[in-house]
Amino acid sequence: MRVIVAGGGLAGFTAALRAVELGARTTLLEKGGLPGGSFLLSSGYAWSYRDLPTFRREAPGGDPGLQNLILERLEPYIGWLERQGCPVLSRETGNPLTFGARLDPEGTVGALARRIADLGGEILPNTALDGLLNDTSGRVTGTRTNHGDELAADAAILSSGGFAGNPELVSRHIIGGPGRMRLRSHPRSTGDGFLAAQAVGARTSAGMDEFYGRNLPAPPAEFSPAEFVEVSQLYGRHAVAINTRGERYADEGADWSETALTRTTARQPGLRAWYVLDAAGLEGRVRERTAGEMVEAAKRAGGTVLETPTLEELAEALAKHGLPRDITLRTLREYNQAVADGRGDELSPPRTGPAAPARVPPFVAVEVAPTITHTVGGLAVDERCGVLRLEDGGPIPGLYAAGVEVGGVSTGGYTSGLAAAVVFGRIAAESSLGH
Incomplete structure (x- = not known):
């Protein structure tokens, strides 16, 4: 045969x-x-x-x-x-x-x-x-x-x-x-x-x-295929994910692989989003790397990474990239309060799994975009x-x-x-x- x-x-x-x-x-x-x-x-x-x-x-x-x-x-x-x-x-x-x-x-x-x-x-x-x-x-x-x-x-x-x-x-x-x-x-x-x-x-x-992929640093970030694993921004569970309207758009802790988060990012305006972290979130670990190490990989690739001492200043910095300042700040404050009170499941979308409010300076925002690995x-x-x-x-x-x-x-x-x-x-x- x-x-x-x-x-x-x-x-x-x-x-x-x-x-x-x-x-x-x-x-x-x-x-x-x-x-x-x-x-x-x-x-x-x-x-x-x-x-x-x-x-x-x-x-x-x-x-x-x-x-x-x-x-x-x-x-x-x-x-x-x-x-x-x-x-x-x-x-x-x-x-x-x-x-x-x-x-x-x-x-x-x-x-x-x-x-x-x-x-x-x-x-x-x-x-x-x-x-x-x-x-x-x-x-x-x-x-x-x-x-x-x-x-x-x-x-x-x-x-x-x-x-x-x-x-x-x-x-x-x-x-x-x-x-x-x-x-x-x-x-x-x-x-x-x-x-x-x-x-x-x-x-x-x-x-x-549906597809499998990862949120990676958004353009103008540039990276070779050999760097796909290195530049993956796989720490959404330690962050607050917001879209270009300044709103949360997904449950950051919905699944261990963050596949749902990536798929939902692909349906956001402009196929872009931002991950917001505080100092504690940067210490969050996924396998052998911390979120902070992954943020540094985004910086090396030329991605857009903002860092400020307060949430108010972070909202101002994000406004320069097109996000509405007041909505962004309200989103972050409402998230922090609900998570601190143990009411993450009452948010819309809900926040499930372990979560902490973003309150420890400095505050970082990384622009991410979905990428597709396979269908x-x-x-x-x-x-x-x-x-x-x-x-x-x-x-x-x-x-x-x-x-x-x-x-x-x-x-x-x-x-x-x-x-x-x-x-x-x-x-x-x-x-x-x-x-």
């Missing part, structure tokens, strides 16, 4: 290796010159929630069958990767809700590429998916590439990374209007697999308006990672998906994209070969 895998990130490499390991003639299409995709820009953590009830609580709209696959198979599949020579840096995730491992991205891509080559697989760089071939019955029979080639195959596995790099699709499905989010991943995830599958009648999943919505699949038809919900013969091409896993919350890559990549390969 011949299998074509479209997309050379962690999902594609996992799928290609498993397919060639099972004896398939395997070709991996990689759109860029160097394989690895957004995996190379990540921190390398592949994780799952520790049990299904926690998984359901943290991503309540996600498909429970797909979530259970990640829960059950992540650990043995990471062990399989390790046996292939992929370096595991840590078995700790730093979060008591989760388990998993931290992979070394460059070392993992190198090891997988070598194993695929050693087993006779083929990797075609600078070769993108440009559509699917199918017969009169609807079975997928191969792929077209950007070079005009038609490659026959018994099965195709889509792992091209969703559509985060396609501004038109992001505007239509996620932002719901004008505006453009900065990309926090490589630029090649432009929806090639997603669009190709739709062209042959695929169904889309739940969560099409949450995508292709609807069954538990064999077979892509489903829009018409009747049955699987499209010969078509499979892996990684974040699989939609609806983390709807309503956040789950690990790298875990989806490892688990669904291997399942898609095995399913495509009848295992």
Whole structure:
């Protein structure tokens, strides 16, 4: 049998290796010159929630069958990767809700590429998916590439990374209007697999308006892809988040990953917001870094960071950036009073989780903007990672998906994209070969 895998990130490499390991003639299409995709820009953590009830609580709209696959198979599949020579840096995730491992991205891509080559697989760089071939019955029979080639195959596995790099699709499905989010991943995830599958009648999943990303320093801040993790402003839970109208717009403590906060920022005027902290908030710690250290990273990147000795002066400084002074000051004072009185849940929006008033000088405001790492919505699949038809919900013969091409896993919350890559990549390969 011949299998074509479209997309050379962690999902594609996992799928290609498993397919060639099972004896398939395997070709991996990689759109860029160097394989690895957004995996190379990540921190390398592949994780799952520790049990299904926690998984359901943290991503309540996600498909429970797909979530259970990640829960059950992540650990043995990471062990399989390790046996292939992929370096595991840590078995700790730093979060008591989760388990998993931290992979070394460059070392993992190198090891997988070598194993695929050693087993006779083929990797075609600078070769993108440009559509699917199918017969009169609807079975997928191969792929077209950007070079005009038609490659026959018994099965195709889509792992091209969703559509985060396609501004038109992001505007239509996620932002719901004008505006453009900065990309926090490589630029090649432009929806090639997603669009190709739709062209042959695929169904889309739940969560099409959701994404995973981070609030980063707003322009004029500049940073390279290698700095995505360093410049992330992941301390909203220690701050007061206000929009350009001077109003709070989200529950800063709604979830541990701050995914909800980032998604809500993407729906604010101008796709901008401000994080306001006091001296105590700057000492707040997220994993190995303090909020103050993350603010310093924003400064180094050229982001807008204001610091004043009083809240009144901070409101004046923010007014010079277009925020209404009186509304901003009232918002901060009302927040401080409600939190100090233990009435954070009575605010609108409510403030849940541990919170402290911003009263200890100096006061800092950092302008942030949402960035998109990957989409949450995508292709609807069954538990064999077979892509489903829009018409009747049955699987499209010969078509499979892996990684974040699989939609609806983390709807309503956040789950690990790298875990989806490892688990669904291997399942898609095995399913495509009848295992």
